[in-house]
Amino acid sequence: xxxxxxxxxxxxxxxxxxxxxxxxxxxxxxxxxxxxxxxxxxxxxxxxxxxxxxxxxxxxxxxxxxxxxxxxxxxxxxxxxxxxxxxxxxxxxxxxxxxxxxxxxxxxxxxxxxxxxxxxxxxxxxxxxxxxxxxxxxxxxxxxxxxxxxxxxxxxxxxxxxxxxxxxxxxxxxxxxxxxxxxxxxxxxxxxxxxxxxxxxx
Numbered sequence: 001x002x003x004x005x006x007x008x009x010x011x012x013x014x015x016x017x018x019x020x021x022x023x024x025x026x027x028x029x030x031x032x033x034x035x036x037x038x039x040x041x042x043x044x045x046x047x048x049x050x051x052x053x054x055x056x057x058x059x060x061x062x063x064x065x066x067x068x069x070x071x072x073x074x075x076x077x078x079x080x081x082x083x084x085x086x087x088x089x090x091x092x093x094x095x096x097x098x099x100x101x102x103x104x105x106x107x108x109x110x111x112x113x114x115x116x117x118x119x120x121x122x123x124x125x126x127x128x129x130x131x132x133x134x135x136x137x138x139x140x141x142x143x144x145x146x147x148x149x150x151x152x153x154x155x156x157x158x159x160x161x162x163x164x165x166x167x168x169x170x171x172x173x174x175x176x177x178x179x180x181x182x183x184x185x186x187x188x189x190x191x192x193x194x195x196x197x198x199x200x201x202x
C-alpha cells in the first residue's frame with residue numbers, strides 16, 4: 001500500500017494560473033500563498049506530489065508545523081478537482097487541516113476573515129471545492145476585495161488588476177493574513193478564530 005501524504009495544515013489557495021491573471025483581484029489567494037512563501041525560508045519543493053497540470057505545491061515550516069501550500073492550476077472554477085486528488089493521496093481531516101484561501105467580494109478591500117465553515121456564497125471556486133469535499137465544514141480565510149462598483153459585472157471586476165492606489169491596502173491585508181496563518185499553525189483553527197483573529201486583523 002502506498003504511503004499516505006502527511007502534513008499538519010494545507011493552505012489551499014484559490015486563483016487562476018499564468019501571468020495574465022497574477023495581479024487580478026481574483027488571485028488574492030495566490031498572492032497570500034506567495035507572500036507567505038517569502039516570509040518563511042524553509043521552503044521544500046513537492047515535485048510530483050500532484051501532477052503539474054493540477055497544482056503547484058511546496059512545503060513550509062510555519063511555527064514548527066508542516067504546511068503544505070497548494071496552488072491549483074486548473075483555473076478557479078475547477079479547483080475541486082485538486083481537492084479530490086489531495087483526498088486520494090492523504091488522510092487529511094478536511095474540517096481541521098485544510099484551509100481554503102480566496103478573494104471575497106462581500107468584504108471590503110483589506111478585510112481578513114477566518115471562519116471554520118460556511119457556504120460558498122457567490123464564489124465559484126469555493127463552490128467547486130465544497131462540492132468536491134461534500135461538506136461545508138471547511139475552514140476558510142477570506143480576503144476582502146470589495147466593494148464592487150455599481151454597474152460593473154462581478155466577473156469583470158474580479159478579473160481586473162488591483163489599482164496602484166489599492167496596493168498599500170492589499171499589502172497590509174496580506175501581512176495580516178500571514179500573521180493569522182502563523183497563529184493558526186501554532187494554535188489551531190479554533191483558537192486562531194476565537195482569540196488571535198481579533199488581535200491581528202482589527
